[in-house]
Amino acid sequence: MAGLRGRCLCGAVRFEGRGAPGGVTPCHCGQCRRWSGGGPFMPVHFAGGVALAEGAALAWYRSSETGERGFCSHCGSSLFWRRPGDPGDWAVSAAALPEGTAHRIARHVWVDDRPGWYDFTDDAPRLTAAECLREDGT
Numbered sequence: 060m061a062g063l064r065g066r067c068l069c070g071a072v073r074f075e076g077r078g079a080p081g082g083v084t085p086c087h088c089g090q091c092r093r094w095s096g097g098g099p100f101m102p103v104h105f106a107g108g109v110a111l112a113e114g115a116a117l118a119w120y121r122s123s124e125t126g127e128r129g130f131c132s133h134c135g136s137s138l139f140w141r142r143p144g145d146p147g148d149w150a151v152s153a154a155a156l157p158e159g160t161a162h163r164i165a166r167h168v169w170v171d172d173r174p175g176w177y178d179f180t181d182d183a184p185r186l187t188a189a190e191c192l193r194e195d196g197t
């Protein structure tokens with residue numbers, strides 16, 4: 060299956076998601092909201108992982124014990140989340156994929172961190188931070 064090509068705002072970072080994209084899992088935690096510049100970070104995983112086409116401008120910020128965030132060092136776009144150093148399973152910002160991509164929301168995570176001034180209208184499951192951590196086995 061052909062992948063979906065994504066990029067940052069300026070185009071210095073380009074990648075291809077391989078295989079089928081999964082559902083979007085908006086994360087409402089404070090780190091994701093601060094990093095994404097407003098609403099939640101809205102990542103998707105690809106069945107076959109992610110291949111970088113142009114990555115010289117890609118930089119990583121270690122935001123916690125368990126995660127680091129990939130961004131374009133030229134334009135600042137928030138692009139990827141991964142376990143530290145993980146070469147394989149990167150979560151990709153749904154917003155970096157082509158316009159018109161038909162995303163569906165699989166579930167919301169860290170919903171108890173969501174501030175009261177925005178909400179979503181979908182009826183996907185909503186997991187609290189405690190439920191997310193339990194699922195990770197941490």
Ligand SMILES: [Zn+2]
Binds near residue numbers: 067069072134135
């Ligand atoms: Zn860029």
Ligand SMILES: [Zn+2]
Binds near residue numbers: 086088089091092
């Ligand atoms: Zn988060």
